[in-house]
Amino acid sequence: MLKKISINKISELAAALMDKGLLLAPVKEISGYNFVEIKDPKQVDLDFHNTIASPKAAFFPHKEDFIKYETGKPIDTASVVALNLPPAFLFGARPCDVKSFEIMDIHFNASGIVDPFWKQRRETAVIFGYAFDLEKPAQPEEFYQTLGIGAADPEGSDVFMVKKGGDLLLNSVTPKGEKILAELKVLNEGKAADKKYYEEYIKKGKEYKTRSMCLEPGAITKKLEDLFYNTDFWTRVSSACISCGVCTFVCPTCYCFDICDDTLFAQGIRRRVWDACMFTDFTLEASGHNPRTHVYQRLRQKINHKYSYHVRKYGVISCVGCGRCTKHCPVNIDIYSLIEDAMKA
Amino acid sequence: MINKNPYIPVPVEITKIIDEVDTHDIKTFRLVFLNKDDEANFKYLPGQFAELSIYGKGESPIGIASSPTEPGYVEFTVMRMGAVVPGTVTSALHDLDEGAKIGIRGPLGNSWPIEFLEKKNIVVVGGGFAFTTLRSLINYMLHKDNRKRFGDITVIYGARNPGLLLYKDELAAWEKRDDINSIITVDKGDEAWQGREGFVPAVCKEVAPSPKNSVALICGPPVMIKFTLPVFFELGFSKENILTSLEMRMKCGIGKCGRCNVGYKYVCSDGPVFSLGELDELPRDF
Amino acid sequence: MTDFRQIENNLKKEAKRLLEAGEVAVVLAYGRGYDEKHPMPFAAKAIAHVESLVFNEYCNFNMARYLMRYPWGTKIAIAAKAADSRAIIQLVQEEKVRREDLVIMGIPAYGMKNQKTNEVIDSKTTGGLYNPVIYDILLGEEIHGQKIISPYEVLAEYEAMDKEERWAFWKKEFDKCIRCYACRKACPMCYCDPCFIDQNKPRWADKAPQSPGNMMYHLTRFHHLAGRCIDCGECSRACPVDIPLYLFHKKVAKECEEMFGQAAGMKLEDKPALVDFRVEDSDKILE
Numbered sequence: 001m002l003k004k005i006s007i008n009k010i011s012e013l014a015a016a017l018m019d020k021g022l023l024l025a026p027v028k029e030i031s032g033y034n035f036v037e038i039k040d041p042k043q044v045d046l047d048f049h050n051t052i053a054s055p056k057a058a059f060f061p062h063k064e065d066f067i068k069y070e071t072g073k074p075i076d077t078a079s080v081v082a083l084n085l086p087p088a089f090l091f092g093a094r095p096c097d098v099k100s101f102e103i104m105d106i107h108f109n110a111s112g113i114v115d116p117f118w119k120q121r122r123e124t125a126v127i128f129g130y131a132f133d134l135e136k137p138a139q140p141e142e143f144y145q146t147l148g149i150g151a152a153d154p155e156g157s158d159v160f161m162v163k164k165g166g167d168l169l170l171n172s173v174t175p176k177g178e179k180i181l182a183e184l185k186v187l188n189e190g191k192a193a194d195k196k197y198y199e200e201y202i203k204k205g206k207e208y209k210t211r212s213m214c215l216e217p218g219a220i221t222k223k224l225e226d227l228f229y230n231t232d233f234w235t236r237v238s239s240a241c242i243s244c245g246v247c248t249f250v251c252p253t254c255y256c257f258d259i260c261d262d263t264l265f266a267q268g269i270r271r272r273v274w275d276a277c278m279f280t281d282f283t284l285e286a287s288g289h290n291p292r293t294h295v296y297q298r299l300r301q302k303i304n305h306k307y308s309y310h311v312r313k314y315g316v317i318s319c320v321g322c323g324r325c326t327k328h329c330p331v332n333i334d335i336y337s338l339i340e341d342a343m344k345a
Numbered sequence: 346m347i348n349k350n351p352y353i354p355v356p357v358e359i360t361k362i363i364d365e366v367d368t369h370d371i372k373t374f375r376l377v378f379l380n381k382d383d384e385a386n387f388k389y390l391p392g393q394f395a396e397l398s399i400y401g402k403g404e405s406p407i408g409i410a411s412s413p414t415e416p417g418y419v420e421f422t423v424m425r426m427g428a429v430v431p432g433t434v435t436s437a438l439h440d441l442d443e444g445a446k447i448g449i450r451g452p453l454g455n456s457w458p459i460e461f462l463e464k465k466n467i468v469v470v471g472g473g474f475a476f477t478t479l480r481s482l483i484n485y486m487l488h489k490d491n492r493k494r495f496g497d498i499t500v501i502y503g504a505r506n507p508g509l510l511l512y513k514d515e516l517a518a519w520e521k522r523d524d525i526n527s528i529i530t531v532d533k534g535d536e537a538w539q540g541r542e543g544f545v546p547a548v549c550k551e552v553a554p555s556p557k558n559s560v561a562l563i564c565g566p567p568v569m570i571k572f573t574l575p576v577f578f579e580l581g582f583s584k585e586n587i588l589t590s591l592e593m594r595m596k597c598g599i600g601k602c603g604r605c606n607v608g609y610k611y612v613c614s615d616g617p618v619f620s621l622g623e624l625d626e627l628p629r630d631f
Numbered sequence: 632m633t634d635f636r637q638i639e640n641n642l643k644k645e646a647k648r649l650l651e652a653g654e655v656a657v658v659l660a661y662g663r664g665y666d667e668k669h670p671m672p673f674a675a676k677a678i679a680h681v682e683s684l685v686f687n688e689y690c691n692f693n694m695a696r697y698l699m700r701y702p703w704g705t706k707i708a709i710a711a712k713a714a715d716s717r718a719i720i721q722l723v724q725e726e727k728v729r730r731e732d733l734v735i736m737g738i739p740a741y742g743m744k745n746q747k748t749n750e751v752i753d754s755k756t757t758g759g760l761y762n763p764v765i766y767d768i769l770l771g772e773e774i775h776g777q778k779i780i781s782p783y784e785v786l787a788e789y790e791a792m793d794k795e796e797r798w799a800f801w802k803k804e805f806d807k808c809i810r811c812y813a814c815r816k817a818c819p820m821c822y823c824d825p826c827f828i829d830q831n832k833p834r835w836a837d838k839a840p841q842s843p844g845n846m847m848y849h850l851t852r853f854h855h856l857a858g859r860c861i862d863c864g865e866c867s868r869a870c871p872v873d874i875p876l877y878l879f880h881k882k883v884a885k886e887c888e889e890m891f892g893q894a895a896g897m898k899l900e901d902k903p904a905l906v907d908f909r910v911e912d913s914d915k916i917l918e
Contacts, residue, residue, distance in 0.1 A: 031873035052871060053809075062809065063839040066352050071401035075356045075446045076379070078400055112614055113351050113599040140666055228628045240662075240672040242696065244813035246871050256603035259352070259596045261403045262837035262844070268401045272352070273838045275602070279812070281829050282604065285594045286405075286426035286435065291631045295700075301606075301630070309609035326665065330817050330869035331672050331692060332746075334665035433831050 001172040001181050002190030002198060007046065010168065012186045014041035014091070020183070021087030021124075024058050026051055035090070046092055046130070046168070049139060054252030054324060055097050056104065058090045059121040060274075067270040071263060081269075083117060088125040089180075095205070096144040096320040098129045098156040100252035106314045107255060126180050128170070129157025131201060134208055141323030143211040143336045149320055152205025162201045169198050210321065211336055213343075217311045223342055224308040233345050234296040237338050240331040241295050245276035247325035247333075253306070253318045256282075277301050303338060351599050354398040354448030355383040360418065362443055367508030370425040371474060372439060373410060376449060377418045387452060389413055390459060391482035392590060392618050395451025396598050397421060397438065405434035406595045406613070409452065410477040412484035414491065419449075422477040422511060453598040454617050457482050457562065457588065466496035468554040470573060472545050472565025473504050476511050478590060479564055483525070484515075492524060499554050503530040503545040503569075507538045528552055546572035556581035562588045574621070584622035591617050591624075593631055607631045633740045634771060639686040641770040642710060645736055647681045649708045655734055659697050660710035661690040668746050672697060686710075686770075688744045691752070693863040695719050695819040698728045708734040710770070712743075714863035716763035717896030718819040721861050724896070724903055727822060737766025739774045745868065752864065753780070764897055782862055783885045789878050801879070805845040807872040810838075814876055815852060817869035820859045827851060853879045858887040858904030861896040890915050 005013055017023045023038040026048045033048040035055045069078035101122070108118035131152035132138070138151070154160035158177030162169045169190060172178035181187065190198070227233055248254040258275040261268055275282060278298050284290045292298050310318035319335070326334040361375035378384035389395075389409055396404040411420035425439045426432025441447070457478070467486065471479045479502075486495045500519065504510045510529065519527040530541040530548045541548065545565065554561070561577050563570060570589065577587055593605035593612040600614030608627035610616065646658040662673025662683045670685050672692045694709050695718035701707060711719060719735060722728045739762045745752050753761070759782040761774040792800060812828075815821040827835050828848050835851070837844030853876075860880040867877040888894050890913040891904040901907075 031871075063841070066350075067400070069400040075400065075448060080350065080353055108601065111600075113601070115601055116350050116352075225628075239674040239697075240692075242813070242816040242869075244816035244869065245811035246813045246869070249809050249811045250871060255601075257596070257601075258604075258838060259404060259602065260838045261401055262839055263401050264837075264843070270400065271839060272597075272602070273840075275596075275604070276811070277603065279829075281825065283594050285592065286432040287592075291593070297630070304608075304628075305603070305606070309606060312609035328871045330813050330865075332664040332669040333671065334669070337665050427832075 001178050002195050003170045003181050003184070003187035004164075004167050004190045004194055005170070005187050007163070007166055007168050009186070010044055010046060011041040013184065014038060014044040016184050016186045017089045017091065020180075021089060023089050023091060024055065025089075025091040035092075044091070046163075048092075049132070049136070050094050050097075050322065050324075052324070052328070053250050054100065054322065055090055055093050056100060056252050056255075058088065058125060059101065059118055060104070060108075060255060063271050063273045064117050065269050065271040066259075069268045069270070070266045071268050072266060083120055085120055085124040088121070089128060090125055091128045092130040092161070093127055093157070094132060094322070095129060095151060095153040095156075096142075096147075096149050096322045097252050098127060099144075099147075099149050099153070099320045100322075101127070102156050103253050103310075103314075103316055103318055103320070104255060106316065111314065126158045126176055127156070128159045128161055129154060129173075130161045131163070131205055132208065133163060134201065134204055138208065138210040139323060139327070140211075141326040141334070141336075142321060143213075143323060144321035145208070145210040145212040146215050146336070147317060147319060147321045150202075150205040151208035151210075152202050154202060162198050164194065164197050164201075167194075169194050171198055213336075213340060215317075215339070215343075217315075217317050220317070220339065220343065221308045221311045223345075224304050227342055227345060228300070228304070230345065231296065233342070234300045237333075237341060238296040238299040240333055241278075241299050242331055243278050243280060243295050243298060244330065245274075245278055246328050246330065247335075248276040248278060248302070249274060250324040250328050252320055252322055252324070277305065299333075303335070303342070306335075307339060351450070352597070354396065354404075354450040355380065356446055357383075357419075357449045359441060359443055359445045359447065362441075365422065365511050365513075367506075370439075371422060371511065372425075373420055373422045373512075374438065375411075375418050375420050376447070379446070384417075387419065387449075389419070389452035390456035391485045392457035392478045393452040393454050394478070394598070394617065395419070395421070395449050395453055397423070397434065398448030398450060399434055399437050400448070402433045402437040404450065404596075405432070405438075406453070406598055408478040408481075408590070408617075410480055412481045412488065414485055414488035422474075422480075424474050450598065454613055455615070457618055459485075462560055463494045464496060464558075466555070466557070466559040467498045468559055468561040469498070469500045469502075470545060470549060470561060470563040470565070471500075471502045472569040473509065474511070475564040475566065475590075476502055479562060480512055480515070482562070483519070487519075487522070487525060496558065498525045499552065500525060500527045501530070501545060501548055501552060502528070503532065503543075503548065505532045507531050507535055507540075544572070545569050546576050549573055549576045553580060556583075556586070560586045560588065564590050584625060585620050587621045588618055589621070589624075591619060591631060633688075633742055633774070635687045635740075638738055638740070638771045639684070642686055642736065642738075643681050643684050645768055645770065646675055646684055646708065647678055649734060650675070650678050650681065655706040655708040657701065657705065658684075658708040658710075659694045660684050660708075660736070661686055661692065661694075686738070688740075688742055689746045691743055691745070691865070691868060693718055693817070693819045693865045695722060696817065696865070698722060698733075698819075699822055703729055704732065706732055706734070708736055710736050710738055711763050711766060712738045712740050713760035713763050714861060715819075716765050717760075717861035718863060719896075720765055720899055721820060721859060721896035721903070723899055724901060725859075730899065734768065735763070735766045737763035737769045739763065739769070739771050741774055741777055752868075765899065783881055786878065786881055786885065789882065801849075802842065802846070804874045805842060805849055807874055808840055808845045808849065809872060810840040810845065810848070811871060813869040813871065814866035814874075817865040818856070819863065819865070820856055820861070821852070823855075827855075849874075849876070849879075853883060856880060857883045858891070859895050860884050889913075
C-alpha cells in the first residue's frame with residue numbers, strides 16, 4: 001500500500017500518530033537532531049541527515065526500571081515496575097539504524113533467555129523507516145555500504161518512507177505497517193507514478209556511495225583472532241583513546257548494561273542503565289582483579305565484540321556502519337580505518 | 346529460571362548462618378524460599394550459581410554450595426569482599442542475622458557436566474574459598490541415589506591453615522567414609538593440626554591420581570591453578586578432562602549485559618564451567 | 632594566521648631528532664586521522680612514526696592528558712599549545728609529572744577551529760593566550776600584536792543571570808547529560824582513580840543519567856577543578872551533547888583568580904590555589 005503526504009503537512013501526520021500512541025521522531029536540538037518523544041506535532045523535523053544518538057533507546061532505554069522498593073521495609077513490599085506500554089511509533093529511522101534492531105533482536109530476543117523489556121518494546125512499536133536523501137552525499141564517517149546496507153533498504157521497517165520533491169511517500173512493508181497506513185486518514189493515495197518513483201528509489205539506494213571496503217565476516221573474525229595478542233597493534237590504534245563512553249552510547253548496536261540500585265533516602269529503584277566496555281571499572285571484580293586495566297585491552301574488546309565475538313556467537317557483524325562512533329569520538333578514532341588497519345596488519 | 350521476568354528476584358529467608366573460618370569473613374547462608382512455587386522452580390545442578398539480592402545494595406553472583414539432593418533449602422558460602430574494591434552486597438549479607446529476608450535470582454549458568462562425569466573416576470581439587478560448588482558436587486555424588494553413577498572419587502582440598510578450611514564437619518565425615526578418598530591439606534598447620542601439610546600441587550603430585558577414565562575438576566586461587574595444571578598434564582590428563590569454573594564480573598547472569606565475556610563466550614550463560622580444551626579456544630582475556 | 636605547515640614541518644624535524652638521539656622515548660603530538668579535519672592525538676615511539684605527525688587548525692586536543700600514561704622517568708616530548716603548556720605546569724605543581732622528564736615543544740597558535748562547527752575557538756579556550764607559557768623548543772614564531780581577549784569575556788551573559796536563572800540554566804543543561812564521562816576523560820586534570828562517581832562505597836550519585844545524579848556529578852567535578860582548571864575547553868569540546876561546561880569552569884577560575892591572585896598553570900613554582908594557604912588569602916571563599 002503506497003500513500004503520500006506533502007512534507008509541509010508532516011505535523012498533521014504527526015498529530016494523527018500521536019492520537020494513536022507515543023511518537024518518537026527526529027527533532028532539531030541545539031547540538032543536532034535526536035529522536036525524542038514528541039509533545040507538539042510541529043517539533044517533528046525530517047530535514048536531517050541522521051541523529052546524534054541512535055534510535056536504540058526506543059527499545060533499550062538508557063535506564064529501565066525493574067523494581068521499586070523502600071529500604072528497610074520487608075522484601076515482599078517491593079513492587080515490580082509494570083511495563084504497560086502504549087503503542088509507539090518510531091518515525092524516521094534510517095535504514096542502517098533499522099538494521100541494528102535486527103542485530104539486537106538476535107541478542108535480546110532470539111538467543112537464550114528472552115529479555116522481556118526489549119521484546120515488549122519491539123512488539124508494541126511500529127517502525128517508519130526513512131530513506132537517506134540520495135541527492136545529498138553521505139557523511140564522511142558513514143560506511144554502511146561496507147556492511148551491505150543500502151541507503152534506502154526498506155527491510156526491517158513496517159512502513160518505509162521516501163522523499164519525492166515536496167512529498168513524502170509511505171509504503172507498507174509489513175502487515176503491521178499496512179494496518180496503520182490504512183487507518184491514517186491524513187494520507188492521500190499514492191499514484192502509479194509515485195509507485196514507480198518509490199521502487200526506483202529503493203533500487204538506487206543500493207548504489208548510494210559511502211566509504212566501502214570488502215569485508216567478509218569470516219575473514220575479519222579470523223583476522224581479529226590472529227591479532228588478539230598483537231599488543232603493538234592494539235597499543236598503537238588505542239594510543240589516542242581516552243576511555244570515555246561516547247562511542248558506545250551513540251552506537252545503535254552496543255547493548256552492554258549495568259544493573260544498579262539507585263536510592264534517594266529510603267526510596268529505591270533497581271534498574272538497568274547503559275554501561276560501556278570502555279569504562280575502567282566495567283570488568284573490575286570485587287576481588288580487585290580487573291582483566292582489562294589497559295586502554296588497549298578495552299578498545300580491543302570493543303572491536304572484537306563487534307567484528308569477531310558477535311560473528312562467532314550470532315553469525316553477524318554487530319555494526320551497521322552509521323559512523324556515529326567516529327563522528328562523536330572526542331579524539332577522532334575511526335572504527336572504519338581501524339578495521340582497515342587490522343585487515344592489513 | 347524461577348521468574349517469568351529473569352531480572353526479578355524471589356524472596357528467601359536466611360534460616361541458618363554458619364561462620365566457616367577463623368577470620369570470620371566467610372559465612373555459609375542457608376536460604377529457604379518463602380513461596381513453595383519458587384522452590385519448585387529453582388531446579389539446579391552442582392556448579393550453577395545464583396544472584397543474591399539485597400534491595401538498596403545490589404546483587405552478587407554466588408556459586409550454589411548445597412547439593413540438589415538436600416531439598417528444602419539452598420546454601421551459599423559468601424566471602425566478605427572489601428580489601429580492594431568495596432563489596433557492597435557481600436558485606437551487607439554478612440551483616441544480616443538469621444531470619445532476615447533477601448532476594449534470589451537463578452539458578453544461572455551451566456553446571457558441572459553431570460552426564461559427562463558419570464561412570465568416570467572423579468578427582469576434585471580445591472583450594473581455599475573456591476571449594477563451594479565442588480562441595481555441592483561432592484555431596485551430590487555421595488548421595489545414596491547417585492553414588493553408583495560415578496567411579497572412584499578423590500578429593501584433594503587445601504587451605505592456608507586449618508582455621509581457613511571450609512565445611513569442617515563434612516570434611517571430617519568424608520574422611521570416615523570408604524567410598525571417597527578425601528585428602529585434606531594445609532599450607533601450614535598449627536599445634537592442634539594432625540593432618541597433612543603441604544601445598545595442593547605437591548599433594549596432587551604425591552597422590553598421583555590415575556588419568557585412566559578420570560576427570561579432574563580444579564578450582565582455586567590463580568597461583569594454585571597455575572602450579573596444579575602441569576601436575577595433571579604430567580599425570581596424563583587431557584585438556585578435555587580437566588574442568589574448572591571461571592569467575593568474571595557479572596551483572597545480569599543471563600548473557601545479556603555483555604560484561605563477563607571471554608572471547609565470544611559469556612561466563613554467566615556459556616559457563617562458568619569450562620574444560621581446559623574449551624578455554625584454549627578462547628583468548629586469554631580474564 | 633598561524634603557519635600550520637611550518638609548525639608541522641618543525642614538529643616532524645624535532646620529533647625525528649629527539650627520537651634519533653634517544654633523548655625521548657615517546658613524542659606526544661598529533662597524527663593523521665581519517666581526514667584532514669579529524670587529526671588524532673598520537674604517540675610516536677619510533678622514527679618510522681614521525682611521518683604520520685601532522686599539525687593543523689583542528690589539533691585541539693590537550694596532549695597533557697596523556698602524560699600520566701607513562702611511568703615517572705620516561706622521557707617524553709610533548710607538543711604544547713598555550714593550554715597544553717598550562718596543563719603541564721599544573722600537573723608538575725601537583726607532582727603528577729616531573730619537569731625533568733619532559734621536552735616541551737611549544738606551539739604558538741591562533742585561528743584554532745572547532746571541527747564540528749568550524750568556528751574559531753581561541754576566545755573560548757586557552758585563557759586568552761596564544762603562546763605556550765613554558766617550552767623548551769618553539770615550533771613556530773611567538774605571536775605578538777594579536778588582540779588579547781580576556782578568557783572571561785564569554786562569561787558576560789552568564790554573569791548577567793541571577794541565582795535562580797543560573798540554577799535553571801544548569802538544570803536544563805545537565806538534563807541533557809548522558810553520563811558518557813567524555814568530559815572527565817578528556818580533561819588533563821581529571822586523573823583521580825577511581826573518580827568519586829565510580830566509587831560504590833559510598834555511592835555518591837545514581838548511575839542513571841538523570842538529576843540529581845547528573846547534578847551531583849557535574850557540580851562535584853566543577854568544584855574539584857576549582858583553581859586547577861587551565862581553561863583548555865576540552866571538556867566542552869568532547870561533550871557529545873554540547874553542554875557548555877566551560878562556562879562554569881571559567882566562572883570558578885575567575886573567582887579563584889580574584890580571590891587568590893593566581894591563575895592555574897601559569898608558574899611552575901606556584902602551588903595550586905586551594906592547596907596553598909597564605910595568611911593574606913581572601914576570606915571571600917568562606918562567605
